[in-house]
Amino acid sequence: MKRQPLRLAILEAQRVLTAAGVASPRTDVELLAAHLLGVERTKLMMVPLVDPPTVEALHELVRRRAAHVPLQHLTGEATLGGVTLSVGPGAFVPRPETELLLAWGLATLEGVDAPVVVDLCTGTGALALAVSNARPDASVHAVEKDPEALAWARHNADRRSRAGETPVELRLGDVADPTLLRELDGTVDLVVCNPPYVPAGTPVPVEVRDHDPPEAVFAGRDGLDVLRHVVGCAARLLEPGGGVAIEHDDTHGGSVPVLLRSGRVFTAIEEHTDLASRPRFATARRAVD
């Protein structure tokens, strides 16, 4: 069988994804080819020729991507901080937007020995595992309401602890439950949370509409149904001076800081933008009583 130039297969696949309206066709094709060939994306040029079965397999992945199956469902992986997570149907795919929230959280832990950290709405375990990876001395607790998402988190957590990382404590739970993690009340150094926050009825990309669980994305008419409980839960869990970071919709740049201010429990309330300069997460410190 005659081998073909990979460059040409990539160009053809890029045309298919462009015609299908996929947002970043070149990046996606290269990531799919790299996944298929088991090489890093930056090393693709070292694979000049590929055999027909490989070209066929690439076409199949591209056909599914053109049907707006998320790239990460096709590769089976997403990354946050220093961790690679298994992802797939039934759980939210971690997004690059969350990297800056993670960085803020890790910065607040500098100088704190053996910190206690809580990740509310953990999904695949992304924030919890990224914090634990960066801070092996931390006790990290993670909460998720959806058993299917929690199964992904357990899979990811088990894999990392088998590889020698500090285990994280996972539990099925609802941030609206006033007894959630009660044993940690007033002892937590950092609460991180990327909750569902899209206002109901907001149009979202096909990848989100058809492949992320709706309860991981939407949260009531104003998008704040879950986030309101997160603010209350963080106020209860944090020790004085402890930090909280909550991701939110780009329409919430005003409302989430107002929510944080309303209970008079938080201080140093700040709003932050994402890499595209859109309002994306709010942070605060638990006031000293």
Ligand SMILES: C[S@@+](CC[C@H](N)C(=O)[O-])C[C@H]1O[C@@H](n2cnc3c(N)ncnc32)[C@H](O)[C@@H]1O
């Ligand atoms: C936007 S996803 C984020 C997942 C993960 N934190 C990340 O950044 O990839 C929100 C997650 O919150 C979970 N969730 C929704 N409502 C919840 C609640 N009331 N209590 C706990 N988890 C909840 C969803 O099932 C989903 O996994």
